[in-house]
Amino acid sequence: MAARHAGKNIGALCQEIHRVDGETGVKRILGVRALVRQHGVFAAEHACQAALELGVPTYRFVKHYLDHQPRPPLKLRQIDPLIRELTHYRDHINRLTQESPDEPH
Secondary structure, three states: OOHHHHOHHHHHHHHHHHHHHHHHHHHHHHHHHHHHHHHOHHHHHHHHHHHHHHOOOOHHHHHHHHHOOOOOOOOOOOOOOOOOOHHHHHHHHHHHHHOOOOOOO
16 A cells, blocks of 8 residues: 555554445545645644544544644755756846846846
8 A cells, every 4th residue: 555655644544444444445545645745744644643543534534634734834945956046046137137228238
């Protein structure tokens, strides 16, 4: 089961859904996997842990839990060595905007 590889609690929750619901629970397991992609492994793992500890190992609980948690801010990062540092672009724009309009570019 692929959910096991996402995290210990995610895998345990998906196994419990399958144990209780059998083949009809597959759609809910796929929903849990979608929540992992949407909210991230760390948040989903925490939500699944809470569901298991509270005795409510359901997709609905995990979705509700994640929908009511604040999302961490997105961070921009340099991911490719071909992309120049943002300061390079900032400096270039500053130079262009400081030139007088009569000067050629």
